[in-house]
Amino acid sequence: MKFRKNAIPDRLRSKKTLWIGLVVLACALAVYIVYAHVLFPTLDRQARSPEEALRPVRFFHPDIRDDFSMLSLERAIEKNLDYLSRLDPDHVFRYGDQRVPCSRVLETQKAFLALIRGRPAPDVLARTLEEEYLFLRAAGRKGNRRVLFTGYYEPVYRGRLSPDDTYRHPLYRRPDDLLRIDLSPFGEAFRGKRITARIEGREVLPYYSRSEIEQEGALAGRDLELAWLMDPVDVAFLHIQGSGRIILPDGSALSLGYAASNGRPYRSIGRYLIEQALLTREEMSMQAIRRFLATHPDMRDEVLNHNPSYIFFSPKPNGPLGNINVQLTPGRSVALDDDLFPKGALCFVSAQKPVVENDRIVEWTDLKRFMINQDTGGAIRGAGRADIFWGRGPYAETAAGHMKHEGDLYVLLKK
16 A cells, blocks of 8 residues: 555544634634623623613624514504604714714614514514614623613502502602702702702701601601502502502503602612522512512511602503603513613513413523613613513513513614
C-alpha cells in the first residue's frame, strides 16, 4: 500500500475538523457575550431615565411569533389608536434616547395593524418586522437583565350600595381634600416631582395611611362610600388590582376603576409574609395569601396595613380602563412604569404562562405575544417590572395570582 507524503488519516482529519469547529464556536460565543455585555450592561442601580430603561437591539431579535388570537390584538391596537389620535401629532414620546413624535407612533401602529390583518405566516411576519421596525429592549432590574412579569385581573365580588351587618367594608371615592401638588415651581431640584397631601390648618401633611382610614375611620361620615363588601381582604385585593366589578342584589354590576391613591408607597404584603417566615417564596401567590389570612384572622390587620398605600375608585361603565383611558384587553394590555416607557407603545413579550386544568396549574409554557403598554401601577416601578392584564374569570385569577416569571420585553417602532 502506498501513502502520499502529506496524507492525513481520516481519524486525525475528523479530530482537526472538530477542534476547528469548537474554536469557531467558542470565538462566536465570546463575541456574543462581549456584544451582549456592551449593548445590555447589567444595571448597577435602578434605571432612572428612558435612556437607561430602553436600549436598541441591532443585530439579533427575539423569536417572533404570537400565541394568542389575532382578533384580540387587532382590538387592542384599534383602542390604542383612539388614544394616540386624541393627542397632538407633535406630542413627544421617549423611546429610549429617541424623542419620537406621536405621528410616528401612529404610523407604526397603523402599519402593524395592516400587516397582521393580512395574517402573514410567522416567518413572513418576523422577516417584515426585522426589516422595517426598530426593536428596543427593556434593560431589566438592577443586577439582572431580565424583566420580572407578574399579572393582574378584574376581580368580581358581591356587594351592596348601602351597608348592613354583613356588607360593612367600604370602597371610597376620591376625597375632595386629597391634593396632588407639583413641586416643580419650588426649584430645579424639584423638577418633575409631586406629592400627595392634605392641608390641616397651616400644615401640609401626608394623606391618611391605610391603617388611619381602615382602623381609625379617618374618612368615615363624609359620604365617600361607593359600595360595601363583606371581606376586608376583598377590599385590599381590589386596591392591589386597581379595578373590579361589584355584583349587586338585583344582578346588575357596578364597575369600579382607579381614581387616585393616597400617595403612600406600595409595599408588598407577600414579601412581608416571606420576610416574617410565614410563607415561603416557592409557595407565594395571591391565593396563598388569602389562605393565610383566612386561617390567621388575628394577623389580618397587621399584614394588610404593612402596605400603607390606599386606592380610591370611581365608576367606570366601560371599564376596566388603563392609565391612558382606554379599555384594557385581556392578554394584550401590559402595565409598565410610565416614567420610563412610552405610553401606548407596541411591545413584544417573551415570558411564561400557566396551563390550567380544573382550576389547577398543571404546567408553565412559553408566552410569546404582542402587547400594548396601556396601564401602570404602584408596584410596577423600574425597567425590570411588567404586569400583564388577564381579564376576569377563573383563568385570569389563577394566572394573575401565580405569575412571577422572568422574561424579556421589547418595544417596536417603525424605521
